[in-house]
Amino acid sequence: MIGYGFMGATHSQAWRTAPRVFDLPRGVEMAVIVGRDAEAVEAARAKWGWAEAATDWREVVARDDIDVIDIVTPGSSHAEIAIAALEAGKHVLCEKPLANTVAEAEVMAAAARAARERGVRSMLGFTYRRVPALTHARDLIAAGRIGTVQQVRAAYRQDWLVDPKAPLSWRLQKDLAGSGALGDIGGHAVDLVQFLTGQRVTRVTGVLETIVRQRPVETERSGIAGVGGDELGDVTVDDLAIFTGRLDSGVLASFEATRFATGRKNELRVEVSGTEGAIAFDLEDLNVLWLYDRTAPATEQGFARVIVTEPGHPYLEGWWPAGHMLGYEHGFSHQVKDLVDAIAAGSDPEPGFDEGLHGQRVLDAVERSAARDAAWTAVDDD
Template identity: 55%
Template sequence: MIPSTTPPPKLLGVAMIGYAFMGKAHSNAWRNVASFFDVPAFEQKVLVGRDAGAVAEAAAKYGWAESGTDWRTVVTRDDIDIVDICAPGWMHAQIAIAALEAGKHVLVEKPLANTLVEAELMTAAAAKARAKGVQSMIGFNYRRVPALALAKELIAEGRLGTIRHVRAAYLQDWLADAQAPMTWRLRKETAGSGALGDIASHAIDQIQYLTGQTVLETSGALKTFVSQRPGQNSLENVTVDDAAWATFWLTGDVGASVEASRVATGQKNCLQIEIYGTNGSLSFNLENLNELQFLDATLPVREQGFRRILVNEPEHPYLDAWWPQGHIIGWEHTFTHQIRDFLTAINSGKAPSPSFEEGLQVQRILSAVEESANNKSTVTTVNLGAFATEGA
């Protein structure tokens, strides 16, 4: 047999910036995605962080070939093709723009940036890079929950009829204790906002993603319940919100509400979504991640009622790659699905979703909620600007 002269396909080199909470979740996905999905070949090249010793330890633990402390050098390396940004929000814009200008595909955690100006600059850089075949995506990982992906399919198929309104609440309690220590997430200059950008952004993205409609107007309120928290040497001022509330009006004559809190005692990571249409309703709770509640209002009234769909069948989104039916998956799998979709998009040359444009749209909504809260205005019109939601 004559040996093949065809060179093996080039391995995509991946660099990740940030190694804490999201860095750990993304690393787990990079390490496992090729074991379950057919994706382009890649290498976990380098993990970057500010603490040389800590990032080296994390790199060894999470399967990265090397570690570094200078992201500027890493994003311009010839052996790096993909940059995954898991750093705090205040670093997103500078890293993403530099990576895109260097011709690297970019995945960045939500929210897109800390400010609307930064988000607009990132989106412009992404559009320019896309014209050269460079892909970019924002990490709203809950789009990759199979139950929510199924909800999207059912709505698109018309099973709920005309959508009338949506209720979403994202509740956590990790700041319920007034003695919980100060962190970067509680400073506006590093986090941008509190519960609003951290978790309400997920709920807002889901409302637009599931309904296929775009927010036009909002009325919002923000509240900081604990104004000071223990720092290293003294009490420090909290400069972001502990909780956020907003009502929305969307295209398609859809009304929606969002509540987000990091001081909801007893709630650990509870994202609840309810969608009500003329022909049916859907209900989801992230703490029961494998389940979707569906009511078919086209049935006779005597047969109606919410029924539980255990989203574990091979026919359900993503699940043909995992375990036999009935064997549940977890929160960490959403990141594996996210990496799978991003790699597939890079391989096909088709722009992935959610795009930076979609992230910018969410950023504009967050800004409008904050404006409404600060001005105590009844309604703030969301500025769609030059970009509309894509791939909803």
């Protein structure tokens, strides 16, 4: 595993847990954790239970005893590491976003396609696909349970920037973060809509906004995390993105990604409306799928609160008895399961880098639309 931030913790938990709850076709060994700061990475190794710590990812990628490279570094380094790993014949699990730029994503996708010819697998870490309620929703939609999809909405809302005095962290600077709410959480919304509908966004019209344009600079002297001084610096990424996309089928999907939804901690709402029913979901209540069935008797129709922890629900075979709630991290264990299953089966795990590239292009088209007075803009697929 390359990287050791928050995502390093969740991925470690997943690598540690998946083999213990699922019957995996291959054994899992948590071999090496890699980071530039030797002391910090050793601390992470000891805490999270990796066998070795290392500071040079190139050496690790070159080792014969390593089969899978899990990349949880910031997006700017994804391309270099992933391409090297794929060329070295390692299966790659890469955290989202695939890359910070479309250009990098294109090279990565090409490398993944080439590696695939040699039986090397690559997977992009959109774990929300593996929240059981959402996997279940996808299955129901694919089975025609809500009929023909006619409208889609997705919104990802957080509130950690509501305070205008919150400091100018690295996530608010374009050169470091690449993108703001659009890339960070809007990317999840796009991926989910495409996952649930099985369709792709082909054109977009959108607006990007930086609600608070200057924030206190974080100074080392302040000594207190999250507290800046008097100096103000520019926020150079969006903190609100509102856009509408057209899917292959012609259906419209509306999107919102915001860090200013006061009181919404991690609200990812998706609703898919069809001719025969609808599904609705909110990540703040992640074990629940709301299902509306237009084929029920007219006087009995209503959104049903399906608690997705029952026998027959996706991934539940590994966990606790019916009615015992799962949390955020379980999607990561499901991701490990599906990756190991795919490697063993010689099949491609989903989503692959091509899907990641497409998602990246959708976000790029939103940026271009926003720069063109919100004009409809084609997603630039090959």
